[in-house]
Amino acid sequence: MNSSSQINFSSQIGLRQRVVELAPGFAISLVAATAASFLSEHYGAPVMLFALLLGMGLNFLATDSKCKxxxxxxxxxxxxxxxxxxxMRITLAQMTALGWQPIVLVITLIIITISVSIIVAKLIGFQKLFGMLTGGATAICGASAALALSVALPNHPQKEKATLFTVIGVSALSTIAMIVYPMIVQWLxxxxxxxxxxxxxxxxxxxxxVGAGYSMSTETGDTATVVKLMRVAMLLPVIVCAAMITRMQGVASTGKRPPLLPWFAVGFLMLACINSTGFIPAMVQGGMNExxxxxxxxSICALGMKTQFKELATVGIKPILLMVGESIxxxxxxxxLMHWLF
Known part of the structure; x- marks a missing residue:
């Protein structure tokens, strides 16, 4: 066996061992996610909330040597x-179809909401990064934004706890909003x-x-979905800002600075550009979104397994008031902004 064959054989063995090592933990996370999806479909609550709660119920597995x-x-x-x-959810055509006003509105609300959240978080005794995490989740796309920002922000002993709390809070508030906000629309x-x-x-x-928009009319649902996707598109520049903050915090333990644009953000941008070409079949797009x-x-199930509910219970009333205040x-x-722009 020549040297190249030996290297190839060794890499195959290493990959097989890695798969065997990761399989139990991934499998239990997949089972919990399947259960969360089933409960969400049958009881109408956010799947992310069920995923977190089921994950926290299995937190003893995070210390198991086979699953860790x-x-x-x-x-x-x-x-x-x-x-x-x-x-894959975003195209440039979607964002330009409604004109310039929604684009200006989305950019403005994200900048102002995150800025105010950072300031308020600091005033009530939290780190500015917690304000950026909750403000970003509120202003951009809920739990997905909280997860993305958490990955991009500097490591901190309380970061996972803050991320879990933010996901729980923003999921609960989003469900309440889906019921209450259409009433506000009718009242106005x-x-x-x-x-x-x-x-x-x-x-x-x-x-x-989607649920709130299409419950009112098809036109309202279509417009609401496009405006929401504009907010999702703003995830990329906000991740870049978070990555810049991380770089300014110092180098990593390896002595290397974290990349200015994380690989998952590059992937996000590339897929959005590819999707904007219009060549992606609807079936492929739907499959990628699913x-x-x-x-x-x-991943939320796995994140829940890494924490304990009693730890979240110690956060106090201030973070709850912060997230409710951000939503209001x-x-x-x-x-x-709608009064001035439309």
């Missing part, structure tokens, strides 16, 4: 894959297009935006 490596891999790498695949007597802009700009998660959803749900502020801000 797979759970760590799933919570980290599978999450990054899911975030990158979000790019907004037109179908205005209603779509309002719902798409204020509700946190994509699924809840794969993205599953990756995120599976977003509603007022969007209505104000």
């Amino acid at each position: 490596a797979g759970i760590e891999f799933t919570a980290r790498t599978v999450m990054r894959i899911g975030i990158a695949l979000l790019g 007597e907004l037109s179908p297009q205005q209603a779509g802009v309002f719902l798409g700009a204020t509700i946190h998660d994509v699924a809840q935006v 794969l993205s959803r599953w990756c995120l749900v599976i 502020f977003l509603v007022v801000l969007v209505l104000t």
